[in-house]
Structures are given as structure tokens and as C-alpha cells.
Amino acid sequence: MATKKMILDLDTGVDDAMAIAYALAAPEADLIGITSAYGNTLVDTAAQNSLKLLEVLGATDVPVFLGESHSSTSDSFQTMEISKAIHGQNGIGDVELPLAERALENKSAVDFIIESAHNFGEDLIIVPTGPLTNLAAAFEKDPEINKLIGNITIMGGALTVPGNVTPYTEANINQDLAAADFVFKKAKNLVMVGLDVTLQTLLTKKETAQWRQLGTKKAQVFADIFDYYIDAYYNLDINKDGAALHDPLAVGVAVDPDLVTLLPINMQVTTDDGRTIGDLSRLKDPVKNNFAAVAIDPQNYLDRFMEYMLKVLS
Numbered sequence: 001m002a003t004k005k006m007i008l009d010l011d012t013g014v015d016d017a018m019a020i021a022y023a024l025a026a027p028e029a030d031l032i033g034i035t036s037a038y039g040n041t042l043v044d045t046a047a048q049n050s051l052k053l054l055e056v057l058g059a060t061d062v063p064v065f066l067g068e069s070h071s072s073t074s075d076s077f078q079t080m081e082i083s084k085a086i087h088g089q090n091g092i093g094d095v096e097l098p099l100a101e102r103a104l105e106n107k108s109a110v111d112f113i114i115e116s117a118h119n120f121g122e123d124l125i126i127v128p129t130g131p132l133t134n135l136a137a138a139f140e141k142d143p144e145i146n147k148l149i150g151n152i153t154i155m156g157g158a159l160t161v162p163g164n165v166t167p168y169t170e171a172n173i174n175q176d177l178a179a180a181d182f183v184f185k186k187a188k189n190l191v192m193v194g195l196d197v198t199l200q201t202l203l204t205k206k207e208t209a210q211w212r213q214l215g216t217k218k219a220q221v222f223a224d225i226f227d228y229y230i231d232a233y234y235n236l237d238i239n240k241d242g243a244a245l246h247d248p249l250a251v252g253v254a255v256d257p258d259l260v261t262l263l264p265i266n267m268q269v270t271t272d273d274g275r276t277i278g279d280l281s282r283l284k285d286p287v288k289n290n291f292a293a294v295a296i297d298p299q300n301y302l303d304r305f306m307e308y309m310l311k312v313l314s
């Protein structure tokens with residue numbers, strides 16, 4: 001079996017940071033690059049956060065590419081106050097990391113996605129954990145690649161539970177409704193890891209204390225970043241029992257879909273109210289190109305998450 005190649009498309013905030021660590025630890029795929037998105041923070045900040053975190057983890061061979069700076073239907077982007085409250089002013093829990101020694105690649109995120117689709121095709125997995133703007137732009141620039149990319153596993157959307165921005169809309173989808181709708185409909189194989197399952201996988205300070213016990217600098221950094229997020233969840237009354245492992249769960253499902261129950265359903269994003277629901281025009285199509293994660297054994301995933309994190313933070 002050829003090793004799968006993975007691209008993470010990240011608006012690097014707190015749970016994105018965990019997704020980077022998880023992807024580096026996962027033996028099932030090689031992380032070949034990180035493309036940067038706006039969302040939890042500005043795209044430039046997200047890109048620098050990714051570079052810094054890769055250095056903390058000693059993964060300085062993973063290139064980072066700059067993506068689109070705003071949605072496909074707007075001219076600019078400002079980080080929402082709620083995002084700053086949840087992820088910190090700098091996106092990574094206000095933990096100050098040294099400036100990255102490496103620079104961003106000259107190639108754009110869109111061109112790297114296109115090139116990788118042609119190079120790796122069926123063996124390529126893309127995991128977007130922010131808005132789907134970069135992927136939509138890549139699909140538009142090269143209309144062949146949607147049929148080449150083997151697997152797209154997104155963190156975003158909500159099928160069986162309410163949204164977290166409006167009663168219908170999840171935050172990543174909300175950033176660019178048109179791009180999300182376009183990608184859902186064009187993708188050959190898109191798995192939606194949404195709030196239906198991510199809100200079931202909560203991490204607490206009991207687990208981050210286990211990271212601290214490793215005694216390494218990187219374990220302390222990652223524990224500090226995630227503890228900020230746990231405190232934000234508590235103080236903002238989002239959840240007092242822990243903080244959701246949104247983005248690392250998407251990476252987990254991308255390399256091991258058996259972690260969740262997948263419902264085959266061709267989906268759309270309604271561009272008026274941002275719902276991720278079945279697409280009536282494709283409902284009877286015998287070929288399903290979207291799969292929604294609707295159930296999970298949370299403890300099973302948490303065990304896997306801790307196994308990988310303890311490995312990569314040692």
C-alpha cells in the first residue's frame with residue numbers, strides 16, 4: 001500500500017495546533033505540507049503559527065504555504081472577537097513562541113494543492129480545518145483536480161446538531177458559505193467531521209497534565225496552548241467539562257475512518273442560512289460523494305489521541 005500523503009489546510013488556532021501534532025504522530029500518512037487559511041486568525045498569523053509550531057515539534061522539513069486572505073465573496077477579513085477570546089490574540093492561546101527561522105514557501109497554497117493533486121491523486125488526503133476558500137479556489141483554477149484528490153476530510157458543518165455560530169451554521173462553514181457549497185458538490189470523496197462528533201470528544205486538564213509530566217519543552221508548550229482553550233471554554237460557558245478536539249479529530253478520521261460512523265449523503269451548504277444538509281437535486285444519485293460523521297465512540301478516539309500526543313511530545 002502506498003503511503004498516503006496529507007496536506008493540512010489550517011487557520012492555525014489552538015485545535016489546529018493539536019492537528020499538526022497528531023498528523024506528525026500518525027503512522028498512516030506523511031504530512032507533505034501545510035496550507036494556511038484565515039479564520040481563527042488572519043492568514044499571515046496562521047501561517048507563522050504553523051511555522052513556529054513545526055519548529056517546536058522539530059518538523060522543519062514540512063513546508064508551509066500562504067493561502068487566500070479572505071472569503072470568496074468578500075474583499076477583506078477581520079478576526080472575530082469570539083475567535084480571539086477562544087484562541088487568544090495570537091491564535092495559539094497567547095503562548096509566545098520564538099519567531100520561526102524558516103520562511104514561507106514562495107508557491108501559493110492554491111498552487112501547492114493543484115500540484116499535489118496531480119502528483120499524488122488517489123493517495124492524497126487534504127484536511128481543511130478552516131474555511132474552504134483555498135480548496136474552492138484550487139478547484140476553480142484547475143477544474144480537473146476535484147476528480148484526482150482521493151480524500152478530503154473537513155472539520156466543519158453540523159448535520160444532526162445545531163450550529164455554533166447560528167442555530168444552523170458551524171463556524172468554518174460560516175466563513176465562506178459559497179466556497180463550502182462548491183467544494184461539497186465538486187469533491188469526489190468528502191468526509192464531513194462536524195459538530196455532531198467533535199463536540200463529543202473533550203479534553204481536560206487531567207490529560208494536559210499528563211503531557212506536562214513528559215518534562216519536554218514541546219509538551220509544556222502544547223499543554224499551555226490547550227489549557228488556554230480549556231479555560232476559554234469554561235469562562236465563555238461553551239463547555240465546563242473540557243474543550244472540543246475539533247481539528248485533530250478530523251485528522252484522526254482522515255487516516256482512520258473507522259473511528260466514526262459515516263452516513264453516505266450528497267450534501268449542500270445553503271448559502272442563505274449556512275446549513276450543511278442533504279442536496280435534494282443529488283439525493284437520489286446512487287453515487288455518494290459526501291459522507292457525514294454522525295456517531296463516534298469518544299473514549300476510543302481519546303485513547304488514540306493521547307497515544308499519538310504522548311508519542312510526539314516526548
Ligand code: CA
Pocket residue numbers: 010011012013015016040129130247
Ligand atoms: Ca481550525
